[in-house]
Amino acid sequence: MRAMTRNFDITIVGGGHAGVEAAYIASQFKNLNIAIITLPNVGLASAPCNPAIGGVGKGQVVRELDALGGVIGKLADLAGIQFRTLNDSKGYAVHSTRVQIDKEKYAVFAEDLLNKVSNISIIKEKVDGLTKTDTGFEIQTTDGAYNTKKIIFTVGTFLNGKMHIGSEQTIGGRYDTESSNSLSEFFKNIETTSARFKTGTPARLNINSIDFSVLDEQPSDNTVRNFHAFSDYNERNLDQVSCFLARTSPETMQTIRDNKESSPMYNGQIQGVGARYCPSIEDKANRYPDKNTHHVFIEPEGLDMNTVYPSGISTSLPREVQEQFIQSIRGLENAKIEVYGYAVEYDVIDTTLLNYSLEHQEIPGLYFAGQVNGTSGYEEAAAQGYIAGVNAALKLEGKEELRLKRSDTYIGVMIEDLISNTRDEPYRLFTARNENRLYVREDNAVLRVFPYRAQLGLNSPIDIYNQNFINDYENLYELLCSYFINPNDEFLKYIELDVPRRLNISEVLKIATIDPVAVLEKFLEFCKINVPRETIRCLAVSIKYSGYINKAEIQYKKVGKLDNLSINWEDIMGSDNVSFECKQRISKIKPTTFGQLKIIDGIRPATLAIVASRAF
Amino acid sequence: MKFLYSDDPIIACSTNNNSNCAIAIIRLSGFQDLEIFKEFLSIDPKSIKPRYAHFCKIQYQDVIYDEVVATFFKGPNSYNGENILELSVHGNTFNVDRIISLFIDFCGFRNAYPGEFSYRALKNNKLSLSQIEGLDLLLNANSNFSLQQGFSLLNGKLQNNYMDLQRKFIAHKSAVELSIDFLEDMGEEAAKSQFDETFKQLFNQVKKLKDHADNTGLNLINPEVTLVGLPNAGKSSLFNILLDDNRAIVSDIAGTTRDYLAENIKIGDVLCRLIDTAGIRTTDDNIESQGIQKSLDLLETSFFKILLINPFEFNIDFFKAVKSVNFDLIIFTHTDNENFKAASNTVIAELDNINWQINGPIEPVISGPIGAGKSGPIEPKNLGPMGADKSGPIEPLNLGPIGASLIDNASEVSTFLRTSVNNKYLSLIQNDPILIDRHQEVINKLYLDLGNFKQLCSIESDISIISSELNSIGHCISELIGIVSPDDVLHNIFNNFCIGK
Numbered sequence A: 001m002r003a004m005t006r007n008f009d010i011t012i013v014g015g016g017h018a019g020v021e022a023a024y025i026a027s028q029f030k031n032l033n034i035a036i037i038t039l040p041n042v043g044l045a046s047a048p049c050n051p052a053i054g055g056v057g058k059g060q061v062v063r064e065l066d067a068l069g070g071v072i073g074k075l076a077d078l079a080g081i082q083f084r085t086l087n088d089s090k091g092y093a094v095h096s097t098r099v100q101i102d103k104e105k106y107a108v109f110a111e112d113l114l115n116k117v118s119n120i121s122i123i124k125e126k127v128d129g130l131t132k133t134d135t136g137f138e139i140q141t142t143d144g145a146y147n148t149k150k151i152i153f154t155v156g157t158f159l160n161g162k163m164h165i166g167s168e169q170t171i172g173g174r175y176d177t178e179s180s181n182s183l184s185e186f187f188k189n190i191e192t193t194s195a196r197f198k199t200g201t202p203a204r205l206n207i208n209s210i211d212f213s214v215l216d217e218q219p220s221d222n223t224v225r226n227f228h229a230f231s232d233y234n235e236r237n238l239d240q241v242s243c244f245l246a247r248t249s250p251e252t253m254q255t256i257r258d259n260k261e262s263s264p265m266y267n268g269q270i271q272g273v274g275a276r277y278c279p280s281i282e283d284k285a286n287r288y289p290d291k292n293t294h295h296v297f298i299e300p301e302g303l304d305m306n307t308v309y310p311s312g313i314s315t316s317l318p319r320e321v322q323e324q325f326i327q328s329i330r331g332l333e334n335a336k337i338e339v340y341g342y343a344v345e346y347d348v349i350d351t352t353l354l355n356y357s358l359e360h361q362e363i364p365g366l367y368f369a370g371q372v373n374g375t376s377g378y379e380e381a382a383a384q385g386y387i388a389g390v391n392a393a394l395k396l397e398g399k400e401e402l403r404l405k406r407s408d409t410y411i412g413v414m415i416e417d418l419i420s421n422t423r424d425e426p427y428r429l430f431t432a433r434n435e436n437r438l439y440v441r442e443d444n445a446v447l448r449v450f451p452y453r454a455q456l457g458l459n460s461p462i463d464i465y466n467q468n469f470i471n472d473y474e475n476l477y478e479l480l481c482s483y484f485i486n487p488n489d490e491f492l493k494y495i496e497l498d499v500p501r502r503l504n505i506s507e508v509l510k511i512a513t514i515d516p517v518a519v520l521e522k523f524l525e526f527c528k529i530n531v532p533r534e535t536i537r538c539l540a541v542s543i544k545y546s547g548y549i550n551k552a553e554i555q556y557k558k559v560g561k562l563d564n565l566s567i568n569w570e571d572i573m574g575s576d577n578v579s580f581e582c583k584q585r586i587s588k589i590k591p592t593t594f595g596q597l598k599i600i601d602g603i604r605p606a607t608l609a610i611v612a613s614r615a616f
Numbered sequence B: 001m002k003f004l005y006s007d008d009p010i011i012a013c014s015t016n017n018n019s020n021c022a023i024a025i026i027r028l029s030g031f032q033d034l035e036i037f038k039e040f041l042s043i044d045p046k047s048i049k050p051r052y053a054h055f056c057k058i059q060y061q062d063v064i065y066d067e068v069v070a071t072f073f074k075g076p077n078s079y080n081g082e083n084i085l086e087l088s089v090h091g092n093t094f095n096v097d098r099i100i101s102l103f104i105d106f107c108g109f110r111n112a113y114p115g116e117f118s119y120r121a122l123k124n125n126k127l128s129l130s131q132i133e134g135l136d137l138l139l140n141a142n143s144n145f146s147l148q149q150g151f152s153l154l155n156g157k158l159q160n161n162y163m164d165l166q167r168k169f170i171a172h173k174s175a176v177e178l179s180i181d182f183l184e185d186m187g188e189e190a191a192k193s194q195f196d197e198t199f200k201q202l203f204n205q206v207k208k209l210k211d212h213a214d215n216t217g218l219n220l221i222n223p224e225v226t227l228v229g230l231p232n233a234g235k236s237s238l239f240n241i242l243l244d245d246n247r248a249i250v251s252d253i254a255g256t257t258r259d260y261l262a263e264n265i266k267i268g269d270v271l272c273r274l275i276d277t278a279g280i281r282t283t284d285d286n287i288e289s290q291g292i293q294k295s296l297d298l299l300e301t302s303f304f305k306i307l308l309i310n311p312f313e314f315n316i317d318f319f320k321a322v323k324s325v326n327f328d329l330i331i332f333t334h335t336d337n338e339n340f341k342a343a344s345n346t347v348i349a350e351l352d353n354i355n356w357q358i359n360g361p362i363e364p365v366i367s368g369p370i371g372a373g374k375s376g377p378i379e380p381k382n383l384g385p386m387g388a389d390k391s392g393p394i395e396p397l398n399l400g401p402i403g404a405s406l407i408d409n410a411s412e413v414s415t416f417l418r419t420s421v422n423n424k425y426l427s428l429i430q431n432d433p434i435l436i437d438r439h440q441e442v443i444n445k446l447y448l449d450l451g452n453f454k455q456l457c458s459i460e461s462d463i464s465i466i467s468s469e470l471n472s473i474g475h476c477i478s479e480l481i482g483i484v485s486p487d488d489v490l491h492n493i494f495n496n497f498c499i500g501k
Helices: A017-026 A058-067 A072-079 A103-115 A250-258 A281-287 A319-326 A378-396 A410-420 A445-455 A461-482 A490-495 A516-526 A533-560 A569-573 A580-589 A594-598 A605-615 B093-106 B116-123 B129-139 B144-155 B157-181 B188-213 B235-243 B286-301 B316-322 B340-353 B404-429 B437-459 B463-481 B486-496
Strands: A006-013 A034-038 A052-054 A080-086 A096-101 A120-124 A127-132 A137-141 A145-153 A162-165 A168-171 A197-201 A204-206 A216-218 A243-247 A295-300 A307-311 A337-339 A342-346 A366-368 B010-013 B023-029 B053-060 B063-073 B084-090 B224-229 B261-267 B270-276 B304-309 B329-332
Touching: A006 A017, A006 A137, A006 A378, A017 A034, A017 A103, A017 A378, A034 A145, A052 A058, A052 A072, A052 A378, A058 A072, A058 A096, A058 A378, A058 A410, A058 A445, A058 A461, A072 A080, A072 A096, A072 A103, A072 A378, A096 A103, A103 A120, A145 A378, A250 A281, A250 A319, A319 A337, A366 A378, A378 A410, A410 A594, A445 A461, A445 A533, A461 A533, A490 A516, A516 A533, A533 B463, A569 A580, B010 B093, B010 B116, B023 B093, B023 B116, B053 B093, B063 B093, B084 B093, B116 B129, B129 B144, B129 B157, B129 B437, B129 B463, B144 B157, B157 B188, B157 B463, B157 B486, B188 B437, B224 B235, B224 B286, B235 B261, B235 B270, B235 B304, B235 B404, B261 B404, B270 B404, B286 B316, B304 B404, B316 B340, B329 B340, B437 B463
Parallel strands: A006 A034, A006 A145, A034 A120, A145 A366, B224 B270, B224 B304, B304 B329
Antiparallel strands: A052 A096, A080 A096, A127 A137, A137 A145, A162 A168, A162 A342, A197 A342, A204 A307, A204 A337, A216 A243, A243 A295, A295 A307, B010 B023, B023 B084, B053 B063, B063 B084, B261 B270
């Protein structure tokens, strides 16, 4: 006999990085009952690709999420086994933290953490069906049925997923995981992009079969600041290990080129579109015939695991070819493959049908987040999970939608890009997508997202942390502006710096040749003022860039002063002067600001002129 | 952007419709479907093939209007991206007007605004703003050179140069982004050499354009030849000599020409505007002083500036007012007066007193005095600009009195002036200068900014600051060729570099 149907406010289908983040933020609204349904025998927030969190552009997202009260930063700190600052030599604005994680432990920490939250129920069942009801949705699973007011789909690559190794094809979204095609009836009504996407992963190698002595070692950097606000500045939870760098040889690449015909990528078996920024080794071999040396990063997958992840050689070649080309790499001559590489093709939601909350415009209450929206990366997925989760909750509470701007967050850049354009390849965040890179940095994440978090009105420890951060920052800034030093000041001798005239400290920090963070730290040490290191860093870098940020802002305003104007797209539909084609696109995307209208593909200048003239 | 634009179908006569001629071309643009012409043509619109000439009649309700050749250009493969029907009709102006009225009254067309066909081409991304400017130059060219440059901008060398500039900018911007987002894939060294190489190419391209954009501040599209001088200095007489026509009112009473007169005059292969300014003098007369200011304004952009001096009516204040102007030619008049030599020497001495220097950045139009050994009452001499070392004294000229009585000798004056003007024009276009002011400004700014950028790169190691500064250069370039978006840059990176794990 079936158990009684349970009722939830928000149900998340899919327990990956998007799902976990969605559940975690929604559960902070204590009146709500949250469920997360995930396949049995799969860990939460598992890492089926690179075992790493953060990276260029992505580290910024993780810190934004942390200051917003998300969970990804905390989990990365707990499970981190190698920390690095990327772009260390390139200036503070593009410093990005990346953490290699122990993927086994990461999943355990995630599950433990959600288990402890009283209003989250983790349900490990396979979803069998979904129906729309008057008040929301009814979800049927292999073991029961659940009613929910809002539902968030974070199903990754499982929408019509199909895996390839050589000529073998298997239904499903991931190796060793049951497929979930039972929702196809419901999804018939939901538009996907015309092109399917493709992603891939390399073979996993036995750690004991690799000769590390001939590879370049990249040790963990113990000075890197952890992600989470309440983690110690740089103390690690787990033992730290190294990554290693190997390189492909001409023989490696020749093997791959010789086997072009057996590659599903090249013999027509795979039609999905892969990301150009994340090419398989087959792509590298065949698109760049002159290049034979490619980096292969050997990344540990976990302290207690016997496998490593050879990053840079994702492939769907037949097993014997994988073995052959991997063993032609110096240091991997005796490599033993534990799991073969494979490619996955999957369907992707047409994200132009979603709104800023990632809610489907035609089916209210239904949200999508993560790879199913055509993005790649755990951080991108987590950020979407957060946006969908928080906004589903806010709607139930009758509160205003949380909408992050593209001018001050990477998350805002991504959401706006997603809902404004149909993707033609998997989407990843790059700092290049951000018009405001000098301002949108890792060090000032709290400064940037503090008002958004405050809007939720939750008053939890992270809110108090944020408030303290802001207070320290402002007090310190005031002090620096009022503290003048003369050319013969003791402090200048202490740091061995000459200045031409009387300056206040904030002016000293702008001198091009000095490291503002080091100087400010020394100054406070000199004055015996105690301020948290993260606040010092944030302030020093902010001062350093302030002139450039103002200049860019003026220019940005000149170019994009209309961008923030609200527009009413329904008015545009009524205009006789807008072409049919433009109307079609506008009605699909339903832009609410001029900036969003502007970046829609194929909008004509004339339409913009009409809208702009009315907006005045 | 503050106007409401209507996408209605438009009609206009694309050829000159001011006089009767054999053929006129009427263009109809922006209609949805040929079917709307069903009742207006003697052939079935369905039978009209794109880019084929169809002989047919224009007719409506049993009235036949004309026999025409109709050619259909189907959008987006047309001049402006819209559906266009071109009718070659008989070129009687009455006929043309009647046909246009027919389509306006009964077929839903409206008269096109001036330039509207091209505006739509711009709007539909068929042409860039620079190309539209090139088209404007082409259609309104006053010289062979302008005509050539019009073509060059529309689809030729100059347009290609601008496209090259954009490509090189994207390449450099890509190098910057590569070294941020893909440093791990690229490696530090490869990223650095990519940065240096692409900068060199971008800089060379801007340098190349800059060589053509060196702005002399002179208007070469509509070159102006301006005559200035005190009242009764002989400006109007010279004006008439050049025009071979008594257009200005000439009299002995000073100040007859109150405002300025202008006429078009063809010199060499250039259509110039010849301007006779009002006499510049200190005056209480309000209307006149406005005219004087106008003269000074006109001088500023004038291509060829001529100063006339009547040594018998000399006013030092006037020369103080025009001291800073670089004249191309100074002519002493009233040489027939027996006291000419003494009077002109006095003038020259006075000019010496105020440190009058006739030199400037322009190469001498004519080197050495013309007709030194010639006799005759009219012997013009070019006095300036001399080299910096020749600060004086100014040699007086025996340029005879220009006036109604001496018109007989005018042809020599005229020939001399025409040669001077033409030589100057030819020397200035030698370098293939970019004519459009806006482009000159943008390119000069770009050159300056890029120089500063280069300097910044040598002292600044912070790549985001470098990238942010490069963005302002991007804004500058977008004024020539259109906006470069982050997607353009990423697209370029993905297509040209092997990056990613």
